[in-house]
Amino acid sequence: MIAPYWGTMLDCSDPLALASFYQRVCGGSVVVSSDSFVELRLDACSLGFQRDLNYRASTWPDPRVPQQAHLDFKSADLDASEALVLDAGATKAVLQPSPEAFRVYLDPAGHPFCLSTWGTPAGPPESR
Structure with missing residues (x-):
């Protein structure tokens, strides 16, 4: 194994709004939150949401x-x-x-x- 799977990153215009949506869908906890990135930690992995101004x-x-x-x-x-x-x-x-x-x-x-x-x-x- 080279590296364990951490999670999936999704580009979007509003990271916190999209993380909140996915938190309602599959649970988890927001463990990192800034204007440009939010991490939603789940049991086995994380979902990351990063701001892309050209999304x-x-x-x-x-x-x-x-x-x-x-x-x-x-x-x-x-x-x-x-x-x-x-x-x-x-x-x-x-x-x-x-x-x-x-x-x-x-x-x-x-x-x-x-x-x-x-x-x-x-x-x-x-x-x-």
């Missing part, structure tokens, strides 16, 4: 501005989790390639993320 939201699935990265979150109950992420500030993406197994959303800064039954009792047998 442009993804236009996915239109390739003009690529999706850049996306996060997946496990959920055995997609309907219940969907209601919660929408209440937290997400928007549901127009394109839903496989809504019975995973659903695509956009966070408040426009990053795509998914809720997925993969790896849960509700998921396909090969993912358990």
Whole structure:
């Protein structure tokens, strides 16, 4: 091993607002906060949010501005989790390639993320 995985960094225009959104989605604690960077510490890793003054939201699935990265979150109950992420500030993406197994959303800064039954009792047998 060269280096252990620490976490994922997302560029955005407002690091604290985006960290607060993801804290509502998956918990964790904000352990570093400045105008240009916020770290949300989770059980196994961290999510980092860094200010990019030239940030442009993804236009996915239109390739003009690529999706850049996306996060997946496990959920055995997609309907219940969907209601919660929408209440937290997400928007549901127009394109839903496989809504019975995973659903695509956009966070408040426009990053795509998914809720997925993969790896849960509700998921396909090969993912358990």
